[in-house]
Amino acid sequence: MPPAFNFPDESEVWIPLPVPFTLETFAPFRGYLPSHAFARLAPGVSLDAANVQLLTRWRRISRATGWPGVTNFDQAMAELSAKHAVRPLKQALVGDRRRAFVILMGAATFLLLIACANVANLLLSDAAARRREIALRAALGASQGRMVRQLLTESLLLAFAGAAVGLALAPIALRVLRALMPENLAGVAAAEIDVRVLAFAAALAVLTGLSFGLWPAFGAARTDAGEMVKSGSRGGTSGVGTARRVLITTELALTVMLLIGSGLMLRSLDRVLAQRMGMIPEHVGTLELSMPGAAHAVQTTTVHAILTRLEGEPGITAVGVVNQLPLRGEGGFSIAITVDGVPPPSSIDATPFARFLSASGGYFHAMGIPLLRGRTFTAADDSTAPLVAVISETMARVCWPNADPIGKTFHFADRGPATVVGVVADVREQAIEGEIQPQLYLPFDVEPDLNLAIVARSALAPTTLLARLRDAVRSADPSQPVYNIRMMDDVISTAVAPRRTNTTLIVLFGAVALALAAFGVYAVVSYGVTRRARELGIRAALGATGSDIAALIAREMLWVTGLGLTIGLAGAWALSRVLSALLYGVDRHDAITFAIVPLVLLLPAAIATLVPARRAMRVDPAVVMRQE
Secondary structure (H helix, E strand, O other): OOOOOOOOOOOOOOOOOOOOOOHHHHHHHOOOOOOOOOOOOOOOOOHHHHHHHHHHHHHHHHHHHOOOOOOOHHHHHHHHHHOOOOOOHHHHHHOOHHHHHHHHHHHHHHHHHHHHHHHHHHHHHHHHHOHHHHHHHHHOOOOHHHHHHHHHHHHHHHHHHHHHHHHHHHHHHHHHHHHHOOHHHHOOOOOOOOHHHHHHHHHHHHHHHHHHHHHHHHHHHOOOHHHHOOOOOOOOOOOOOHHHHHHHHHHHHHHHHHHHHHHHHHHHHHHHHOOOOOOOOOOEEEEEEEOOOOOHHHHHHHHHHHHHHHHOOOOEEEEEEEOOOOOOOOOOOEEEEEEOOOOOOOOHHHOOEEEEEEEOHHHHHHHOOOEEEEOOOOOOOOOOOOOEEEEEHHHHHHHOOOOOOOOOEEEEOOEEEEEEEEEEOOOOOOOOOOOOOOEEEEEOOOOOOOEEEEEEEEOOOHHHHHHHHHHHHHHHOOOOOEEEEEEHHHHHHHHOHHHHHHHHHHHHHHHHHHHHHHHHHHHHHHHHHHHOHHHHHHHHHOOOOHHHHHHHHHHHHHHHHHHHHHHHHHHHHHHHHHHHHHOOOOOOOOHHHHHHHHHHHHHHHHHHHHHHHHHHHOOOHHHHHHHO
8 A cells, every 4th residue: 555545543454354354254252352444345235235134134133143142132233323433534534523624624714815905905005006107098099998908917927926836835834734634644645735735826816816916907997097197297185095904994894803712722721631541641651562473371461570570670660561551532432331230221222331341459559540449459469360441430330329339349241240449530541521430440360352542651762762662672572563653642732632733723814814914014004104295294293293193004904903803703702603613611702812812902903003103193294395
């Protein structure tokens, strides 16, 4: 396969199943192993029809072989049918990220519109400055259509120049995007600059060039040649024309919406990172290994040799092994629990399920998982002793809501009884966000797994700690491969990478929009001051002070800024519904964000207004009158 292809789940090697795969041959494992079946639909077969066929076969097989943990078969099948077992591969790959991509595309569109509004403002200013030139061309016989074509050509050249610069910088941005993109998408749907991207850039250049060049072009072409060629003709005294007011108001409104989206995403990311994870990930090193061909005794012997070597290393305070690291992804699986002494549930939805984990006693100390009641595993809890289990706080609450779970027993997957000997804090296993599901830990010596993770807690430097982890494996078995050698902090960073990526991009868009909006306000006010130099000079000659002139200019922009903020806040209030799916722990109408963003925008807008206003305060009336 191509180097970048890693589907599914970061795969690098694919081998055939040991038996011809059918639903019938795989049936004995379905209650214990996580599995996905991929199929290409035959021509003319709809997704609904495939779902019906699959469930029909599943019903026949399950009725014949039984369904672990299910007492009401018909109700379980009805619930499974309602969940629609078959789904498109695109949906499985993209999942909830589709909405994030759409929102990011919307944010990029807003940013494009803000930039185009700035360019249109500059083109309006340029067209106003060239009215005398255009009037002379008209007086010499140039038609209105020819002048519009000339101005549109200049606008299109500007748009194509911008597109060319963007394409030149695109490879750099693409490398950043690939680094930020989730791995399960980066290898399957690789982002590349191809003909489609070039065509899109060209079409966008034409569209923006025409859309934002027509207005200034038609305005300039309608200039009255007779009035403009008169030697005494002056530009109008209006500081900010209607067109510029509309553009700057729109620009400010879009900026407010982007900034509010950025603020909501930042607060949401902060809530995620502040979430209690049930462990202390700092100063914990991890590595993963797979032992698919090893017998039970070989696995336990090798792992104990690794742990013994690490326990003897100076600076390492705790070591352990687990079959699935927390926040490692969507791996692992859950099993149905039958609580002894409790009536069986009436439906599969009422059946308690717990995430199945296999760990050593030192794992909890190494990961900093608090022990709430009872004890963890000891060396005596091996395969010759009665089966014991450590459960999470949520499992204790679900299975024994009104009793102390210590000493209670349960069955799972036709095994048991297992006696609860300890209760530990809930650990966020699959995602930092969302609800925590019950967790069940069995002794590693009793339930070794093909895939393992060694963890060690130490104050040593990360590079030193990870090197000692690798050396410990090599000393136990030089032929044993290891992978994902990293600190637990990096595992958590990878888990929050999609949210951090979305937040980073939207915040970046918001920052650029803020800079563009400030520049737009400055350009409009500065142009207005230049156009009104005669008027301001006369006002100064008649006794107006510098502060009076500055207040006049500021008042003119105040209502434009206020209108832009009002429209932007209303738009953000309405569009926040779209963003709500990406938020965690933050209301989409968060009062703090909606209160702070206007202040964030007002400061640069005020500076952009006052800088040209200060220049207007220094207008010398004598110089202006001499020019008259």
